[in-house]
Amino acid sequence: MNGWHGRILRVDLTNQTTSAEDIDPKIARDYLGGRGWAIRYLTDEVDPMVEPLDPENKLIFATGPLTATSAPTGNRYMVVTKSPLTGALAHSNSGGDFPTWMKRTGFDLFIFEGRAEKPVYLWVNEDEVEIRSAEHLWGQDVPSTTDALLAETNPKAKAACIGPAGENLVLMAAIMNDKDRAAARSGVGAVMGSKNLKGVVAYGRKNPVFAEEKKMRELSIKIAKEVGADMLAGSSLREHGTAYVPQVTNTLGILPTRNWQAGTFEGVDTIDGPTLTEKYLIKPKPCYRCPIACGRLTEVPDGPYAGKGEGPEYETISSFGSGCGVDNLAAITKANYWCNELGLDTISTGMTIAVAMEMFEKGYLSEEEIGQPLRFGDPDAMIDMVQKMAYREGFGNELAEGSYRFADKYGHPELAVTTRKQEFPGYDPRGSQGMGLLYATSNKGASHMEGDVAYEEVFGVPVKADPHSTDGKAELVKRFQDAFTLIDASGLCVFLAVRYVFSADRMIWPVRLSQLMEYTTGIAYTPKEVLEAADRVYTLERMFLLKAGSTEDTLPPRMLNEPLPDGPAKGQVNRLDDMLPEFYKERGWDENGWPTEEKLKELGLE
């Protein structure tokens, strides 16, 4: 095969065996790669009703046809499994270096099944594949584990691993790669922990072969030049990372503040990008061969929050910052470092602590129950909770279950701002209506990465949409869901893709993306055809979700019944009911949100 290797590495952890197999060319073509291939295999091999932390669940690492290619940002991989947090589908995305190294082993997918009796790690050096003991690494944090894994295998290799949070089956545990990059969401790290799989190390020189080498190189260079010119002209992403965003969302009144009790934060000026750049930035840190470099290598040089690492990005600032009412950027950065070292998703971790803060302030939780006071704006209590969550110590054991389960246990599930039990990212859907529809219908629970219509409602990319209007949002959400599915299947990064390989209009037509896929794989993909494939993938994911029993597309009561009290969206709630029926029609689903037989047939999923 071109573009793809067409090979899957299957790792049976129970029996400690590995095997290689070829992928069916029709599946390869129809499901594109990455997220698409992974859901096809998950659907074929895993009962949607499986307990996520049982050995019968499978964990899939998936690269796409553009991973490890010359296409700028072609360096992403997906982790796909059944989520212990949502009880539905997990597909978490990460960059860094590891995805390219993984693809260079000569395999597109790693499928982990069963459960090792004792902790192990996987070492893949092209066709030399070993399952090795990781008993000496169990309990170690992410940086120590990563250093040890590379020292024991090949210092030129790259590693993904879990920290203590994944080992302790914390429901928002991440899989970290290259120390500071995260396949963060939906508790994929807990699934890895449940399999006693501490880490995965990859090395190889098997670069994918392009069907049309010259055309691929020319288009890649053209895109890279365009990005480069924009970066030279001045780019917020390069200069401040996504940390520039709090000012934007605060202006629009959709910056989650004190567990979504408000949409503007009085401390925004002290937690924004320019502050980060001025006080703590060492330098931008790109993923492998990325021309954007939104990553932040930072250091808090002194004081109680001293440390060095990567981050924070916007989502981390909106969860640990405004979400917890904390206006101290050094403390937010320190919380981020802890999450990276212990292997936690910063969104769910921060937002879960925010729920506990609200419950404490309202008297629903006592100091005795928590073991300490836990007020909004208290950075030390917040950071303490992060560590306790990773180790399930004291009250951290309650929070480790995620905000919905924990708030429900203490009698106030209405305070958990989640869909499918997954915490919202940093855009309040009362002031960005399309985001509400996206969260409610997302295949993986609340997530911006499922089809980020904030690109139009908030950021004006490729065109601006009024965030307060519900008009046309059903169609917009569908377009973005398909576009993001396609990007996740391809192996590109969404930051580059929407702007540079789709048409710059409301159609977001994947003109260049389909060309890149064609030049790589040799299959004469058209924009229409790759979007149809994305629709197929999205619909198959939806079927997995529904068969897992996750059938309700809704938003938490705060979003539907409690108007925002401040800012430009003051007085508004999310008008989900105005959008949902039209959205189901757009997707070809019936009035209950089930794909119709006709639709399944059209996509070849009957």
Added chain:
Amino acid sequence: MKIRLKLISTYRELLPKGTQGNKIEIDVPEGTRVSDVMTQFNVPQDDSSVIVVNGLTVPLSTILVEDDEVTAFSAIAGG
């Protein structure tokens, strides 16, 4: 009348030299439109910018009133 102008992130450099933070207060004549202020501060008025008044999406021809806050930033993929 007085209005406020907030230029976020990379657009901060379009504010007068020496400005602290991202916001200034300016005097403008009655009848001033959003586009007039954008022209005055060299803010691009095409799809490369997002421009809002009091956090709301409005046409660039909107006439400003006392105490309005105009915000602009470069359109770019988000967070």
